[in-house]
Amino acid sequence: MSRITLHDVALAAGVSDSTVSRALRGLDKVNPKTRIKIEEIARRQHFVLSKNASSLASGKTMRVTILFTDQLNTWFNSSSMQGAYEVLSTQGYDLVPHIAPSAASLDAYLDALLGNRNSDAIIVVSLSLNERQREILGLTTMPVIGFDSRGTEGFDATVRIDEDDAMTKALTLLQSLGHRRLGFVSMPNVPKLLFSSQLRGVAFVKVAHDLGYADEHIAHFNPGTRDDFRTLDDAASSVVASILSSPVHPSAICVETDDFAVALIYSLRRFGIRVPQDISVIGFDDYAYAPLAGLTTLHQNPVEMSRMAGRLTLGLMKGEPLPQAHVRMRASLVLRDTTAPYHRR
Amino acid sequence: MSRITLHDVALAAGVSDSTVSRALRGLDKVNPKTRIKIEEIARRQHFVLSKNASSLASGKTMRVTILFTDQLNTWFNSSSMQGAYEVLSTQGYDLVPHIAPSAASLDAYLDALLGNRNSDAIIVVSLSLNERQREILGLTTMPVIGFDSRGTEGFDATVRIDEDDAMTKALTLLQSLGHRRLGFVSMPNVPKLLFSSQLRGVAFVKVAHDLGYADEHIAHFNPGTRDDFRTLDDAASSVVASILSSPVHPSAICVETDDFAVALIYSLRRFGIRVPQDISVIGFDDYAYAPLAGLTTLHQNPVEMSRMAGRLTLGLMKGEPLPQAHVRMRASLVLRDTTAPYHRR
DNA sequence: CTGTTAGCGCATTCAA
DNA sequence: TTGAATGCGCTAACAG
Numbered sequence A, B: 001m002s003r004i005t006l007h008d009v010a011l012a013a014g015v016s017d018s019t020v021s022r023a024l025r026g027l028d029k030v031n032p033k034t035r036i037k038i039e040e041i042a043r044r045q046h047f048v049l050s051k052n053a054s055s056l057a058s059g060k061t062m063r064v065t066i067l068f069t070d071q072l073n074t075w076f077n078s079s080s081m082q083g084a085y086e087v088l089s090t091q092g093y094d095l096v097p098h099i100a101p102s103a104a105s106l107d108a109y110l111d112a113l114l115g116n117r118n119s120d121a122i123i124v125v126s127l128s129l130n131e132r133q134r135e136i137l138g139l140t141t142m143p144v145i146g147f148d149s150r151g152t153e154g155f156d157a158t159v160r161i162d163e164d165d166a167m168t169k170a171l172t173l174l175q176s177l178g179h180r181r182l183g184f185v186s187m188p189n190v191p192k193l194l195f196s197s198q199l200r201g202v203a204f205v206k207v208a209h210d211l212g213y214a215d216e217h218i219a220h221f222n223p224g225t226r227d228d229f230r231t232l233d234d235a236a237s238s239v240v241a242s243i244l245s246s247p248v249h250p251s252a253i254c255v256e257t258d259d260f261a262v263a264l265i266y267s268l269r270r271f272g273i274r275v276p277q278d279i280s281v282i283g284f285d286d287y288a289y290a291p292l293a294g295l296t297t298l299h300q301n302p303v304e305m306s307r308m309a310g311r312l313t314l315g316l317m318k319g320e321p322l323p324q325a326h327v328r329m330r331a332s333l334v335l336r337d338t339t340a341p342y343h344r345r
Numbered sequence C: 001c002t003g004t005t006a007g008c009g010c011a012t013t014c015a016a
Numbered sequence D: 001t002t003g004a005a006t007g008c009g010c011t012a013a014c015a016g
Helices: A006-013 A017-024 A031-046 A049-059 A073-090 A103-114 A129-138 A163-176 A198-211 A234-243 A258-270 A302-318 B007-011 B017-024 B032-044 B051-058 B075-090 B105-113 B131-138 B163-176 B196-210 B232-245 B258-270 B301-316
Strands: A063-068 A094-099 A121-125 A142-145 A159-161 A181-186 A216-221 A252-255 A280-285 A297-300 A324-331 A332-334 B063-068 B094-099 B121-125 B144-147 B156-162 B181-186 B216-223 B252-255 B280-285 B296-299 B326-329 B332-334
Touching: A006 A017, A006 A031, A006 A063, A017 A031, A017 B181, A017 B252, A049 B051, A049 B063, A049 B301, A073 A094, A073 A302, A073 B075, A073 B094, A073 B216, A094 A280, A094 B075, A094 B094, A103 A129, A103 A302, A121 B094, A142 A302, A159 A302, A163 A198, A163 A252, A163 A332, A181 A198, A181 A234, A181 A258, A198 A216, A198 B094, A198 B144, A216 B163, A280 B181, A302 A324, B007 B032, B017 B032, B017 B163, B017 B280, B063 B075, B075 B094, B075 B121, B075 B301, B094 B258, B105 B131, B121 B301, B144 B301, B156 B301, B163 B280, B163 B296, B181 B196, B196 B216, B232 B258, B252 B258, B258 B280, B301 B326
Parallel strands: A063 A094, A063 A121, A121 A142, A142 A159, A159 A324, A181 A216, A181 A252, A252 A280, A280 A297, B063 B094, B063 B121, B121 B144, B144 B156, B156 B326, B181 B216, B181 B252, B252 B280, B280 B296
Antiparallel strands: A297 A332, B296 B332
């Protein structure tokens, strides 16, 4: 069966195409009676406006791109989609995921974006832009929303966690538990890509200083590049080795993400280090496994956050002035079983 | 800046629009030299074909809808997107998620789909269609692919788990461990929606019979509707009560999903029932938490499966005859810590 | 291998 | 409140 068009509906209703178009889009200035008649006929014929044709004619695509550098099936990424979907779908927008797994493919994608009318806005997840990329996006009129971004630069709006606040909560806890020597463990990184979670390490150092920790009582463990390890567990083993041989001898560590924290705890225990008796561990995210793993962590709610991002996106697309374009959300500290008071070993 | 069009590129290259179109789509019958020239200019001008305009002109939308009844941020659903994305994106297709959370909204969506040219195919996840819905989809020329569907009816292709095979593995294990009385626990269901995982209970009964278990040694626990419980944990508590008061006294149970199995184990332990000493538990899925929870389970790989679904979708859209339209994948049994030999309490 | 001609299905002027 | 005319940016015959 060939497609039913707006024109067919118009013929059946005995009105013009324009009237059908207006009626079906819910515009005013349509006689209530003719509107009802048109809607009735459209329903009977299973007629739906073609998004493509509408887009072409109106210049609005009714689509929002959500850009990842990673797989869609991670806790954080899938939650990002869910929240944004919830908000955008109510206004008829499609949410279209795209993955740019490397710096090069990101460049290519952004280049293309410039001349592109395939979406009305783009939400960039967990990733920040270098100068060249910002420059490119600056040339677009399309709103660019940073979600879980490192900063606000280059974005028309951002939603992200307040790392300083979060780290203050974590370190205040550790200090009150009597820990005098602290460590921070970074994730293995992806070459040339900048992730917001990397700011957690920066915040850690800053807050530790603020709380009176001297440099020689702070250690920062950096496993290097993701390419260096087959799995997260391998990276964790490598970090455990660094921790054990560190002159700082931390009795408590904060980890960039829960994902890596859990791997780390496994690795620590495999080496005979007890958690939390020998070393306390605080994660970041409160991802789905954290309760099961009994992980003390900084809780964030990415679905809630991405709803906010969706709302900002909507506002930007409507051209509304945003009351607050750059939103920081606060993480809350969740106490579970991987933190304990310090005691000498 | 106003949009650059194909025509602009044509002018700059001194050729006609059609030539640019052909060159940029990688069609043959374009002089290599002019192709290179066109590509060069397109790149310089950041030109990208408008998917909307292409769609309108060609009748192909280059978009595939993936339909869920549930949130995008579940282990299974997000994995489904990932696999399909991997395959479809290589051919330039966008993957557009849609959620129809209730039977009514599913009906509405399918109705709309009929007259709709907003996607070239639809992948329906974890859900089967009733007669009316199948009828509606039968009127479409669009390929309809069932992923994790209950059966093949109404679908042009399907990818799903072989439940009988999986349950045979699970029950054979339990039998060899000496368990004489078995139970199956269903998930709380969503009213009026049919899920493939419900077939696991059917397979359980069938296989139990095949293995010589009498009816009075088999119990099926059904917590009822999802609406009846605030949380999965509440539903689990309710099931634990049923298990403890069941005349069958099962010493081993299979659970429809890992998700619910983990909740159940927590609940069992809260009631003082030891797992696996007092009761063995086998889950289904091997979802991300299963290793952490030490859950013995039937392993499936939804990313791999959805890649397969993506390939079938591609074939169907090209109009190729599929060597095998209905694919069943086998689950494998993963032994962990929630199963043990039977011993009298 | 390339150019010409006609739409694809709608939204948007402008009139009426 | 409605209709007629025009074009969004591209692809698809068909010639050449």
